[in-house]
Amino acid sequence: MRPIQAVDTVSFDGTEVTMLDQTLLPVQQVRLTIRDTPQMHEAIRSLRVRGAPAIGVAAAFGLWLGVRDLPDDLPRDEAEARLRGEQTFLAGARPTAVNLTWALERCAAEALRAPGGTAALKQAALDAAIRLRANEEATTRQIGEHGAGLLMGLSGVLTHCNAGSAATVGLGTALAPIYVAAERGHLLRVFADETRPLLQGARITAWELQEAGVPVTVITDSMAAVVMRQGKVGAVIVGCDRVAANGDVANKIGTYGVALLARAHGLPFYVAGPTSTIDLATPDGDHIEIEQRAPHEVTHHGGVPMAPEGVDVFNPAFDVTPAEYVSAIITEKGVVYPPYTQGLKDVKA
Missing domain, CATH: 3.40.50.10470 (Translation initiation factor eif-2b; domain 2)
Structure with missing residues (x-):
């Protein structure tokens, strides 16, 4: 049998974060563009994205969306406070699946370790989310x-x-x-x-x-x-x-x-x-x-x-x-x- 083609649940094309709205399956296959953390929180809470690994990846990108539009010249400590605030907000979307809090803490920690100013923190948050997604994809194969x-x-x-x-x-x-x-x-x-x-x-x-x-x-x-x-x-x-x-x-x-x-x-x-x-x-x-x-x-x-x-x-x-x-x-x-x-x-x- 040919290799199985995985469902594209949560993805990033270099510009936008999109996800398959699972509340509409199987009748409709609609992709949502997620632009900020309130949208991501709602998507996780309302089961538009569901499944422990998928919501972990979604939240990781949500964390980046929460800081993406911060001015690059914003003092680093203010950017870090914003990052932690978005982490707490997203973690409250659903309480049972540990992947949600695990993914958020992992990606937040990577972003906070990045040297430099706010621009560096924002890039590190994105890099962490992309890396997490790739790792999770490999994990499912294993x-x-x-x-x-x-x-x-x-x-x-x-x-x-x-x-x-x-x-x-x-x-x-x-x-x-x-x-x-x-x-x-x-x-x-x-x-x-x-x-x-x-x-x-x-x-x-x-x-x-x-x-x-x-x-x-x-x-x-x-x-x-x-x-x-x-x-x-x-x-x-x-x-x-x-x-x-x-x-x-x-x-x-x-x-x-x-x-x-x-x-x-x-x-x-x-x-x-x-x-x-x-x-x-x-x-x-x-x-x-x-x-x-x-x-x-x-x-x-x-x-x-x-x-x-x-x-x-x-x-x-x-x-x-x-x-x-x-x-x-x-x-x-x-x-x-x-x-x-x-x-x-x-x-x-």
Whole structure:
């Protein structure tokens, strides 16, 4: 099979920062031009760009946009204060995915280390964002190479939410091993949970797999157990928004339930993500802040009410899967197996 063509999620053409508006998929493929940090903050918060690696890259460019138009002769200390202010603002867009704060701190630190005045700081911020994007693209390929071997010989896998090319700036995380296996001549059928309430699996995962020529079947979240029991899948593979030091994994809401089902049916449950998603400062899943989102995401679909007006809604964007249900964590540095405490330290070193 020909090499997989990655979705162009966030890019810089030398002048403008653009991104694919994922809220419009699969019906429309619209690219947005992002001109300042408020626009970038809104894009991240409203899920126009989503997926932990992708929002990290987006925020890195947002940091540069926040200082791009500062006068070159502005005192350096004032420029540094502006940079830190924009960093704090962007970091508040979404709380669960550690890649957001990690990317911002990494790029801010590089800019602040640059010698010279404000012009040098601005250029360093841009260079850092461009370098981060290139590194993340390479990382997804490495995740695919390390994870493909775990899937060879299987006829089908199940995934939840979207952890593919659209969630990164490369091949993806959970879908990267599937894409690399396809390039090696082994096509797996992917069963994609629709992923309520925002349907990232039905809208985005199915779209990008179909575009890539990988067989995909969309199922409702409540059908996962039946698919497993009927032997249609031999493994589950998902992405992650944060991995705690003990191996607990935060991912899209519903992932925990899928992990429990996989255990009940004797299936391996794999998690794929870059080492930047591993947060050794967070001891376990109980210390991961879970984003709570607006009630209308649950009560409405396409602007149409689907529940009684005024009903109470619980809408966490993520849940935490305990490490005991995770068979392996696939990173760009290799596959980590339980117990995770030392293995995660090793790949972060």
